[in-house]
Amino acid sequence: MLLNPDIDNAGVRICSRCIYDERVPSIEFDENGVCNYCRQVDALAELYGTGDAKGLNSFYEILDSIKKNGKGNKYDCIVGVSGGTDSSYLVAMAKEWGLRPLAVHYDNTWNSSIATTNIHKVLSCLNVDLYTHVVANKEADDIFRAFFFSGVAEIEASTDLGYAYLLRQVAAKFSVKYILEGHSFIEEGVTPLGRNYFDGKYIKSIHRQFGKISMETYPLMTFSRFMASALLSQVKFIRPLWYVDYSKERAKRYLQEKFDWRYYGGHHLENRMTAFYHGVYLPVKFKTDMRNNTLSAKVRNGMMSREVAWREYNTPPAVEEELLSYFKKRLAISDEKYLEIIGSRPRNWTEYPTYKKRFERLRPIFHLMAKANLVPMSFYLKYCFPATAPK
Known part of the structure; x- marks a missing residue:
């Protein structure tokens, strides 16, 4: 996975504007060597007016509606x-x-203590109520174990999808029509098409084949539940950071000064399963390092040079010393079984049943839904177009 840290002698073609290279799924380069993901970020910034008067005016209108x-x-x-x-x-x-927000937390029981403390520090100071859904730990672990045994990359897909459906469930429970999400394509970049795919059918099919415990506390978002929430409940997903001027570094300073909030050491490290996924599982089994998303974003934003970003990308990710042993012990996976799975042929999401083709067929409908904020625009861009799965 690691290449020459000298970007001029890397041995692969690299975007002339960021550090995405030719190994990234579905990547294309224009005549100036700029990749399609950089152009997608530019298009989104233009569409949403990110950080300028257009974006602010649009967002203020949304605030009035809320x-x-x-x-x-x-x-x-x-x-x-x-x-x-x-x-x-x-x-x-x-x-x-x-x-007047209601904070919602999805607890897959793998949270770091810092993340849990941060939530309570911020919410207690703001006097914001918290709704938490805790998946039974044996059930959550059974789903994680099933994905590990299946050999696919999306070992924590259940968390992302369960969280998304929980937000819809809570909105319906309290008759709330707006869900705010804290994603910034400016700061976090764009996840390449075909990487980290998941949906309810995918999770259900893998769990049926490799799981042992029935899913009772896990909020599985099937296609019918997804469409019922989007079309019948008419809940709107809003990403304010797509409209306003946002800097993650400024946000960290603000949180530290106002709430005694603590940084957890790196992007995605607030949850130990997520940390394992990014720091161990993807790099070792799939020779993939998703740090290029945020590093490329920093390069586009002028916060880091391509040379420095490429050099950092080609150094091993920082990993908590006991993380691997914690993963194996908690999921009851022997050293021998772990080595067998981690060394087996990597499989991808195309080898299991999913809703992907259905999403593609319904692309015109989802385009209208995305424009109306009934589904996230990122869902439309990533799920409703043909994609090349990572090899």
Whole structure:
């Protein structure tokens, strides 16, 4: 996976603007050597008016709609919180914008203690209520184990999808029509097409084949549940950081000064399963390192040179010393079994049943839904077009 840290002698073709290289799924380069993902970021910034008057005006209109729609309710919006930078900052900003948020946390029981403490520090100071759904730890671990045994990359897909459906469930429970998400394509980049795919059918099929415990506390989002929430409940997903001027570094300083919030050491490290996925599982089994997403974003933003970003990308990721042993012990995987699985042929999501072709067939409908914020625009861009799975 690691190449020559000298970007001029890397041995692969690299985008002339960021550090995505020819190994990235579905990548294309224009006549100037700029990749299609850089152009996608530019297109999104233009569409949403990110950080300029157009974006602010659009977002202020959305704020007015949230406030008007929420009159008479205890809460006018839902904000998912993980204890990380973006979600912590977003819930604080929601209060500053005059909103009445309900914070929602999906607990897969692998949280770091820092993340849990951060959530309570921020919310108690802001006087924001917290709704937490805890998946039974044996059930959560059984799903993680099933994905590990299946040999696919998306070992923590259940967390991402379960979290998304939980937000919809809580919105329906409290009659809230707006969900705010703390994602920034400017700061986090764009995940390449074909990488890290997941949906409810994918999770169910892998768990049926490799799992042992029935899914009772896990909020599985099937296609019918997804469409019912989007079309019948008409819940809207809003990503404020797509409209406003946002800097993760400024957000960290703000949180530290105002709430005594603590940084957890790196992107995605607020959860130990996520840390294992990014720091161990992907690099070792799939020779993939998703740090190029955020590093490329820093290069585009002028916060880091391509040379420095490429050099950092080609150094091993930082990993908690006991993380691997914790993973094996908690999932009851022997050293021998771990080595067998980690050394077996990498498999990808195309080898298991998914809703992907259905999403592609319904692309015109999802385009309209994305424009109406009934599904995230990122869902439309990533799930509704043909994609090349990583090899």
